Amino acid sequence: MIKPSDIKQLARLVHLDLTSSEIERLSQDEAEVLNYVDRLKQMNLEQISIKDDRPQIKLREDRPVRFDRAGELIASFPQTEGRFLKVPFVFEDQDG
Amino acid sequence: MDNRDLTQLSIIEASQGLRAGDFSARQLTEACLGNINQKDQELGSFLSVFKDEALDQAQLIDRSLSSRKELPPLAGIPIAIKDNILIHGHRCSSASNILKKYSAAYDATVIQKLRQQGAIFIGKTNLDEFAMGSSTENSAFQVTHNPHDLERVPGGSSGGSAAAVAAGEALAALGSDTGGSIRQPAAFCGLVGLKPTYGAVSRYGLMAFASSFDQIGPLTKTSQDSRLVFRSIRGQDPMDLTSREGYFNKKTEISKLRVGVPEQCFGEGISSEMVKWTEKTIDYLKDQGARIVSLDLSGLDYSLPVYYVVATAEASANLARYDGLRYGEAETAKSLQETYARTRSQGFGMEVKRRIMLGSYTLSAGHYDAYYQQAQKARKVIEAEFQKALVEVDLILTPTTPGLPFKIGDRIDNPVEMYLSDLLTVSANLTGLPAVSIPVGREGKLPVGMQLIGPSFSEDFLLQIGSHLEWLS
Incomplete structure (x- = not known):
């Protein structure tokens, strides 16, 4: 079982507010999955390099392209002020 | 009009019938819509149905057919689309509360290609939330039932697409496959399900789950139909740099x-x-x-553990974009951190939370070598x-x-x-x-x-x- 305190810490890092029953359930579920996944440790992989040796992807030229439906993207903003996307303060001490 | 049940035809049979004038695209579309009307309350294959648009599209095809225009093989064929593939102007929810009102601002490349072929989009199908599941029970909105036995699952995550084709609500469907999400529902519903070579089909406009695995592919009644749909959607796309052309020649006897x-x-x-x-x-x-x-x-003994480490790691990164700031559902709070956490906690279902947590765990300091790196080597x-x-x-x-x-x-x-x-x-x-x-x-x-x-x-x-x-x- 993963400690509930570890689940809480992880949840904070991935921006999830979990209820106490979710924490309890997840610590049990994740432990079961990890227990299954642990069989990977039986593989002897010391000699294997993780370097990606597939051919490199050729990136396209980085140049702006006009997108005619920008209005539709703006219309899906949850909150706006004028023509701007409105978001909460990034630094919490500026609040209020 | 033809006496056959039009919804039981393969694409190839329907295409021949349309050209021979045995029935019209409108009649074919109406037959599928009739099945949706009759069966879908029980089956739960569709999250949205485009009745008027599909009939308008069918009428256009009928006009072209009557003027004896040469049409592509998919012209007039009603196709269902998994609800994690974008169709411009339509809701695309990935069966998640976090996107329940999200409307797509552009077409996925596969949709553009099918449009050019004259295919008729009949609706968007149910899936496990963000394609995470093997039974379509993880949808935030409804459970889909297997048309062969309503007490059983249709498989997943493309369970809605599979059930729709098996029940004659569409002649074919598109699904996405990250770990079996086209093939397993195809098997459970008696269909042909193709997961193409990685890169054979563009992923542009497919909501990302695990980007190094995801592929779009067809669910059809026959192998010949599968080939037809696959040929229509494959090909290199400048909008997906992992897409590529490939060639293969082999004897088939x-x-x-x-x-x-x-x-x-x-x-x-x-x-x-x-x-x-x-x-x-x-x-x-x-x-x-x-x-x-x-x-x-x-x-093979290690494939599943490798998959669940790498796919959840990729998912935890891909799903970081759903933060309630630019689109989708938002639970706006005083601070940014609180907005993120509230939006995501209320928007994501349990399986998605489980995978984000697992993926972040195996990527975190102290566990990275034992899990993520080990899994990449095993891969x-x-x-x-x-x-x-x-x-x-x-x-x-x-x-x-x-x-x-x-x-x-x-x-x-x-x-x-x-x-x-x-x-x-x-x-x-x-x-x-x-x-x-x-x-x-x-x-x-x-x-x-x-x-x-x-x-x-x-x-x-x-x-x-x-x-x-x-x-x-």
Whole structure:
């Protein structure tokens, strides 16, 4: 079982507010999955390099392209002020 | 008008009927809409249905047909689209509360391609939230039922697409496959499901789950239909830099085939029914003169653990974009951190939370080497093992699923048991190889699917062989 305190810490890092029953359930579920996944440790992989040796992807030229439906993207903003996307303060001490 | 049940036709039959004037595109579309109207309350295949738009589109096709214009083969064919693929102007929810009102601002490349073909989009189908699941029970909105037995799951995550085609609500559907999400529902619903070679089909406009595995592909009644849809959607796309063209030439006579069967197909976790059908398929191939080669693919034993480490790690990064700031549902709070956490906690379902947490855990300091790095190394070993096997044999045969369709509710509370549904399908995603599920027969009323895995870009070859194996008995 993963400690509930570890689940809480992880949840904070991935921006999830979990209820106490979710924490309890997840610590049990994740432990079961990890227990299954642990069989990977039986593989002897010391000699294997993780370097990606597939051919490199050729990136396209980085140049702006006009997108005619920008209005539709703006219309899906949850909150706006004028023509701007409105978001909460990034630094919490500026609040209020 | 034709007396046949139009919704039971294959694409090829329907296409011929349309051209011969046996029926119109409007009649074909109305027949599918009629089935949706009659059956979908019980089945739950669709999240949205585009009745008026589909009928308008059908009318346009009928006009072109009457003026004897040459039309592409998919013109006038009603197709259902999994609700994680964008269609401009339509809601695309990925069956998640976090996107329940999100409307797409552009078409996915596959949608553009099908539009050019004159295909008719009949609606968007249900899935496990963000394609995470094997039963379509993880949808935030509804459970989809298997048309062959309403008490059972249709498979997942493309369960809505599979149920729609099996129930005659559409003639074909698009799904997405990250670990078996096209092939497993195809097997459970008696359809042909193709997971193309990684990169064969553009992922532009597909909501990302695990980007190094995801592929879009067709669910159809026949192998020939699958080939037709696949040919319409494949190809390199400047909007997806992992997309590419590929070529493959291979003999297709069964009598000259070397078919590899991994020993694991008869081992732990595979039901007696699946063993029986694997043997039946092998016997048929042998009778046709094919040579069966027993393969020791030890990597298969590790495919599922590798998959669940790498796919959840990629998912945890991909799903970070759903933060309530730019689109989708937002639970705006005083601070940014609180806005993120509230939006995501209320927007995501339990399975999505479980995978984000697992992916972040295996990527975190202290666990990265033991899990993520180990899994990436194992993935390379498995890839090499499959490449080597496919020099020795022309294709690999396995059952698509370890067992028959299970009952709704049976596995939903046991994640590991649910994940085991993907035991035989994930290898094709880990290796990027193409794989197809072919309906070979029935066990009682439940369909059974066998999987063929081949070298990169061998889709046409696999479907050619598959067409011989459809409904063997």
